[in-house]
Amino acid sequence: xxxxxxxxxxxxxxxxxxxxxxxxxxxxxxxxxxxxxxxxxxxxxxxxxxxxxxxxxxxxxxxxxxxxxxxxxxxxxxxxxxxxxxxxxxxxxxxxxxxxxxxxxxxxxxxxxxxxxxxxxxxxxxxxxxxxxxxxxx
Numbered sequence: 365x366x367x368x369x370x371x372x373x374x375x376x377x378x379x380x381x382x383x384x385x386x387x388x389x390x391x392x393x394x395x396x397x398x399x400x401x402x403x404x405x406x407x408x409x410x411x412x413x414x415x416x417x418x419x420x421x422x423x424x425x426x427x428x429x430x431x432x433x434x435x436x437x438x439x440x441x442x443x444x445x446x447x448x449x450x451x452x453x454x455x456x457x458x459x460x461x462x463x464x465x466x467x468x469x470x471x472x473x474x475x476x477x478x479x480x481x482x483x484x485x486x487x488x489x490x491x492x493x494x495x496x497x498x499x500x501x502x
Contacts, residue, residue: 365461368449373469382474386438389471393440399433412485414478415439419486421493427454428497430490438479442486450490455498463487 379385399408403420410417415436422429430451434443449466450458466472466483475483 389441396440423497458494
Protein backbone atom coordinates (compact mmCIF):
# COMPACT_ATOMS: atom_id res chain seq x y z
CA UNK A 365 0.00 0.00 0.00
CA UNK A 366 2.86 2.34 0.80
CA UNK A 367 4.25 1.67 -2.69
CA UNK A 368 0.98 2.78 -4.28
CA UNK A 369 0.91 5.93 -2.14
CA UNK A 370 4.53 6.62 -3.17
CA UNK A 371 3.59 6.19 -6.84
CA UNK A 372 0.80 8.73 -6.51
CA UNK A 373 3.09 11.06 -4.58
CA UNK A 374 5.50 11.02 -7.53
CA UNK A 375 2.63 11.70 -9.91
CA UNK A 376 1.35 14.64 -7.88
CA UNK A 377 4.86 16.08 -7.53
CA UNK A 378 4.90 16.57 -11.31
CA UNK A 379 2.44 19.44 -10.83
CA UNK A 380 3.38 22.76 -9.25
CA UNK A 381 -0.10 24.25 -9.45
CA UNK A 382 -2.64 22.82 -6.96
CA UNK A 383 -5.34 23.16 -9.64
CA UNK A 384 -3.35 20.78 -11.85
CA UNK A 385 -3.30 18.24 -9.01
CA UNK A 386 -7.08 18.51 -8.70
CA UNK A 387 -7.39 18.14 -12.49
CA UNK A 388 -5.30 14.95 -12.22
CA UNK A 389 -7.79 13.59 -9.66
CA UNK A 390 -10.62 14.41 -12.06
CA UNK A 391 -8.72 12.58 -14.83
CA UNK A 392 -8.41 9.52 -12.59
CA UNK A 393 -12.18 9.57 -12.30
CA UNK A 394 -12.48 9.04 -16.04
CA UNK A 395 -11.23 5.47 -15.42
CA UNK A 396 -13.89 5.04 -12.77
CA UNK A 397 -16.28 2.13 -13.07
CA UNK A 398 -19.88 2.06 -11.97
CA UNK A 399 -21.79 -0.30 -9.72
CA UNK A 400 -24.92 -2.17 -10.71
CA UNK A 401 -28.00 -0.38 -9.37
CA UNK A 402 -28.79 -3.27 -6.99
CA UNK A 403 -25.47 -2.68 -5.20
CA UNK A 404 -26.31 0.97 -4.52
CA UNK A 405 -28.19 0.66 -1.26
CA UNK A 406 -28.19 1.83 2.34
CA UNK A 407 -25.57 -0.74 3.33
CA UNK A 408 -23.07 0.35 0.67
CA UNK A 409 -23.82 4.09 0.84
CA UNK A 410 -20.86 6.08 2.19
CA UNK A 411 -22.46 8.17 4.94
CA UNK A 412 -20.72 11.51 5.35
CA UNK A 413 -19.55 11.88 1.76
CA UNK A 414 -20.16 15.31 0.21
CA UNK A 415 -21.70 13.74 -2.89
CA UNK A 416 -23.45 10.39 -3.11
CA UNK A 417 -20.98 7.49 -3.13
CA UNK A 418 -21.22 3.76 -2.57
CA UNK A 419 -18.58 1.24 -1.57
CA UNK A 420 -18.93 -2.54 -1.78
CA UNK A 421 -16.51 -4.77 0.11
CA UNK A 422 -16.31 -8.53 -0.34
CA UNK A 423 -14.00 -10.89 1.49
CA UNK A 424 -12.57 -13.52 -0.89
CA UNK A 425 -9.72 -15.86 -0.03
CA UNK A 426 -8.60 -13.62 2.82
CA UNK A 427 -8.53 -10.49 0.67
CA UNK A 428 -10.89 -7.55 0.72
CA UNK A 429 -12.16 -6.84 -2.77
CA UNK A 430 -13.49 -3.29 -3.03
CA UNK A 431 -15.66 -1.72 -5.70
CA UNK A 432 -17.25 1.67 -5.57
CA UNK A 433 -18.94 4.51 -7.34
CA UNK A 434 -18.98 8.24 -6.78
CA UNK A 435 -21.38 10.70 -8.34
CA UNK A 436 -19.23 13.84 -8.76
CA UNK A 437 -15.97 14.24 -10.67
CA UNK A 438 -14.04 14.62 -7.42
CA UNK A 439 -15.77 11.63 -5.82
CA UNK A 440 -15.05 9.48 -8.88
CA UNK A 441 -11.40 10.53 -8.94
CA UNK A 442 -10.83 10.04 -5.23
CA UNK A 443 -12.69 6.72 -5.33
CA UNK A 444 -10.46 5.52 -8.18
CA UNK A 445 -7.31 6.59 -6.33
CA UNK A 446 -8.39 5.06 -3.01
CA UNK A 447 -9.60 1.81 -4.58
CA UNK A 448 -6.17 1.52 -6.18
CA UNK A 449 -4.53 1.95 -2.77
CA UNK A 450 -6.87 -0.21 -0.68
CA UNK A 451 -8.33 -2.65 -3.21
CA UNK A 452 -7.41 -6.33 -3.34
CA UNK A 453 -5.49 -6.29 -0.04
CA UNK A 454 -5.69 -8.54 2.97
CA UNK A 455 -7.67 -7.29 5.94
CA UNK A 456 -4.46 -7.22 7.99
CA UNK A 457 -2.72 -5.07 5.37
CA UNK A 458 -5.56 -2.56 5.44
CA UNK A 459 -5.95 -2.55 9.21
CA UNK A 460 -2.17 -2.16 9.60
CA UNK A 461 -2.01 0.81 7.25
CA UNK A 462 -1.87 4.21 8.93
CA UNK A 463 -4.19 6.47 6.92
CA UNK A 464 -2.05 9.46 7.93
CA UNK A 465 0.33 8.18 5.23
CA UNK A 466 -2.19 9.41 2.67
CA UNK A 467 -0.94 12.91 3.51
CA UNK A 468 2.39 11.89 1.93
CA UNK A 469 0.76 12.23 -1.49
CA UNK A 470 0.39 15.98 -0.98
CA UNK A 471 -3.27 16.18 -1.90
CA UNK A 472 -5.19 15.79 1.36
CA UNK A 473 -4.38 19.37 2.33
CA UNK A 474 -5.73 20.55 -1.05
CA UNK A 475 -9.15 19.13 -0.26
CA UNK A 476 -11.79 21.40 1.20
CA UNK A 477 -12.93 20.53 4.75
CA UNK A 478 -16.06 18.93 3.28
CA UNK A 479 -13.98 16.78 0.93
CA UNK A 480 -11.63 15.85 3.78
CA UNK A 481 -14.71 14.71 5.69
CA UNK A 482 -15.68 12.64 2.64
CA UNK A 483 -12.24 11.02 2.69
CA UNK A 484 -12.68 10.18 6.38
CA UNK A 485 -16.11 8.66 5.64
CA UNK A 486 -14.62 6.50 2.88
CA UNK A 487 -11.77 5.35 5.13
CA UNK A 488 -14.18 4.46 7.93
CA UNK A 489 -16.17 2.26 5.54
CA UNK A 490 -13.00 0.59 4.20
CA UNK A 491 -11.72 -0.15 7.72
CA UNK A 492 -15.16 -1.44 8.77
CA UNK A 493 -15.18 -3.83 5.80
CA UNK A 494 -11.60 -4.90 6.61
CA UNK A 495 -12.51 -5.62 10.23
CA UNK A 496 -15.50 -7.73 9.14
CA UNK A 497 -13.31 -9.57 6.63
CA UNK A 498 -10.73 -10.31 9.33
CA UNK A 499 -13.42 -11.64 11.68
CA UNK A 500 -14.92 -13.75 8.89
CA UNK A 501 -11.51 -15.26 8.08
CA UNK A 502 -10.91 -16.51 11.64
